[in-house]
Amino acid sequence: MKIAFLYSSKNGVASSLNQHCLREKREEDDPPPDWLAECDSDETLLAIEKALGERHEVFPIEADEDAYERLRHLRPDLVFNIAERLIGPNRESHIPTICEMLDIPYTGSDPLTLGICLDKSRAKEILSYYGIPTPAFWVIEPRAVIPEGIPLPAIVKPLYEGSSKGIRNDSVVFNRADLEARVREVQALYREPAIVERFLRGREFTVGILGNPPRLEILPIVEIDHTQLPVGANPIYSYEAKWVWDQPENPLQIFRCPAPIEASLEKKIHRLVRRTCEVLRIRDWCRIDLRLDENGEPNILEVNPLPGVLPNPEDNSCLPKAARTAGYSYSGLLLRVVEEAAARYGLKNGKRKHPRRYCLQRI
Numbered sequence: 001m002k003i004a005f006l007y008s009s010k011n012g013v014a015s016s017l018n019q020h021c022l023r024e025k026r027e028e029d030d031p032p033p034d035w036l037a038e039c040d041s042d043e044t045l046l047a048i049e050k051a052l053g054e055r056h057e058v059f060p061i062e063a064d065e066d067a068y069e070r071l072r073h074l075r076p077d078l079v080f081n082i083a084e085r086l087i088g089p090n091r092e093s094h095i096p097t098i099c100e101m102l103d104i105p106y107t108g109s110d111p112l113t114l115g116i117c118l119d120k121s122r123a124k125e126i127l128s129y130y131g132i133p134t135p136a137f138w139v140i141e142p143r144a145v146i147p148e149g150i151p152l153p154a155i156v157k158p159l160y161e162g163s164s165k166g167i168r169n170d171s172v173v174f175n176r177a178d179l180e181a182r183v184r185e186v187q188a189l190y191r192e193p194a195i196v197e198r199f200l201r202g203r204e205f206t207v208g209i210l211g212n213p214p215r216l217e218i219l220p221i222v223e224i225d226h227t228q229l230p231v232g233a234n235p236i237y238s239y240e241a242k243w244v245w246d247q248p249e250n251p252l253q254i255f256r257c258p259a260p261i262e263a264s265l266e267k268k269i270h271r272l273v274r275r276t277c278e279v280l281r282i283r284d285w286c287r288i289d290l291r292l293d294e295n296g297e298p299n300i301l302e303v304n305p306l307p308g309v310l311p312n313p314e315d316n317s318c319l320p321k322a323a324r325t326a327g328y329s330y331s332g333l334l335l336r337v338v339e340e341a342a343a344r345y346g347l348k349n350g351k352r353k354h355p356r357r358y359c360l361q362r363i
Contacts, residue, residue, distance in 0.1 A: 001350045003056045003338070004076035004104075005049055006095050008084040010039040012062040032189045034239050037163040038084040047311035051331035052080060052338065068098050077350035078341060079106035080334075082306060089160040089192070090115045092306055105352070107341040109283045109305040117280065117303045118160045120195050124300075130279045132272065133299045135198040135291075142187045146180055146196075153199040155236065156182040158190040162304060164242045166190055172199055172234040200299060202292025204237065205259055207273050208307065208322040209286045210333075211340050216277065218270050219322035223259035228252060248314045255316060257325045269298050276300055284340040287319050309334065 013036060040048075045060070052058045061070050063083030071079070079099050085091035093111035100111070109117075116122045124134045139159060140146055153174045158166035166186055173179040179196070186194040204226065208219035226235035229252075230245060237254075246252035261269075273288050280303060287307035290298045310317035311330050323333040346352050 001056045001077040001338075001342070001347065002074075003052055003058050004071060004074055004079045005045075005052060005058050005060045006063050006067065006071075006079055006081045006083045007045050007048070007060065008039045008063050008082075008086070009045060010036045010041060012064055013039045013084075013086045032166070034163070034165045034243065036086075037165050037239075037243065038161075039086075040082065041310075043312075044310050047330065048080075048082070048309065048334060051334045054331050055335060056338070063095050067095065068102075071098060071102055071104060075102075076104060077347060078338065078345075079104055080338060081106050081108050082309070084162070084306065089119055092118050105341060105345040105347060107284050107337050109281065109286075113281050113283070114305055117305050118162065120157065120159055120302060123280065123303055126279060127276065127300055130275070132276055132279065133293075133297060135200055135293075135299055135301070137198070138196045140183050140187070140194045140196060142191075142193065146183055150179065150196055151198055152176075152179065154179060154196050155199045156186055157195050157197070158186050159193040159195045161190060161192075162302075162306075163308065164237060164239050167236065167238050169234050169236070169238045169240050171238065172236060197301075200291045200293045201235070202294065202296065204235075204289070204291045204301075205269065205298070206287055206289045206318045206322075207269060208319040209273060209277055209282065209288065210284070210323075210336055212283055212344060213278070215340075216274060217326075218273055219319075220258035220325040221261065221266065221269060222255055222257040222318050222322050223261070225254050225256055228254045246316055248312065251314050251316060255318065255321060257321050265296070265298070272298055272300065276303060280305075283344065285319070285337050 049058050049060055059074055061067055063085060081095050083095040085094050092114040096106055096111045099106040121137060121139045124137055127134045138147055138150055153172055155172050171182060173182050183194045204224040206222045210217045224237050229241060269290060276288055282305055285307060287304040289301040291301055293299055307319040308317050309320055320330060320333060
């Protein structure tokens with residue numbers, strides 16, 4: 001098949017942001033140090049292109065303002081999408097929306113699901129409606145009064161960010177003064193609302209999922225072992241844990257896969273993850289973060305329908321780690337995603353069995 005590989009590189013997104021600022025004729029304050037954390041390195045992009053190229057003809061396209069015209073001209077059989085974009089709460093929906101406008105099949109979840117999952121409060125509202133356990137939360141808009149009575153400890157995050165952006169070691173707060181300071185800091189740095197969640201003190205897991213019902217495959221569970229963090233660190237997978245303390249030349253031995261858990265807990269997690277995918281209409285692949293509450297019951301923390309796929313084992317990227325444990329090679333993981341998307345669309349040799357086009361007779 002002819003596959004367009006849509007991505008957001010660190011250099012490409014930084015260039016787009018600079019052009020945006022020039023058009024607006026304003027200078028931005030220095031962005032947070034993790035501002036480009038969701039974007040991919042050249043090494044990752046080359047690894048993905050090489051993997052897809054084992055079976056398909058691949059055309060890399062930066063997901064910038066020219067992406068629409070490039071896709072319209074190329075007319076690929078399928079888009080392999082990992083584009084994060086940078087600006088706005090619906091930025092992960094931009095490329096899938098373009099694909100739908102152009103009637104081009106694409107991998108992964110649809111624009112609505114991507115937008116819901118990036119906005120943590122909307123995802124949690126839907127999960128709560130369906131009785132799926134998730135920690136209690138409060139959304140604090142900029143300049144809004146922080147409600148009294150929020151139980152502490154709590155954890156403070158930007159409302160719509162991924163890759164642990166804005167989640168630092170001091171994001172867990174134990175008193176009212178720290179809560180207020182952290183909320184205002186998040187709002188100022190990321191220029192968006194903050195979400196405050198009840199902090200769960202139990203074990204933390206992340207679970208990779210491949211496929212679509214009825215072929216939904218739950219990969220081996222990864223545990224985040226907080227005992228491996230530096231002495232005095234809060235027990236969370238923070239920005240420091242992900243990008244500062246964990247370095248390829250000295251990996252932080254924080255992950256255990258498969259997680260050493262009882263069969264009963266594994267069954268609960270599987271059931272919860274499967275139900276979450278059904279409720280949020282996840283497609284092709286995903287990674288879901290969970291944590292145990294004080295009763296040992298798993299709760300959904302976040303849903304990541306555009307999971308990171310760093311290629312090197314020492315990078316500690318959780319979905320590839322789980323996939324390797326399940327017996328997938330790196331290319332096997334990515335090609336499985338392509339296969340799932342192709343099956344959804346009825347693609348065979350780049351052609352759809354049932355194209356979604358209708359013709360109206362002239363009256």
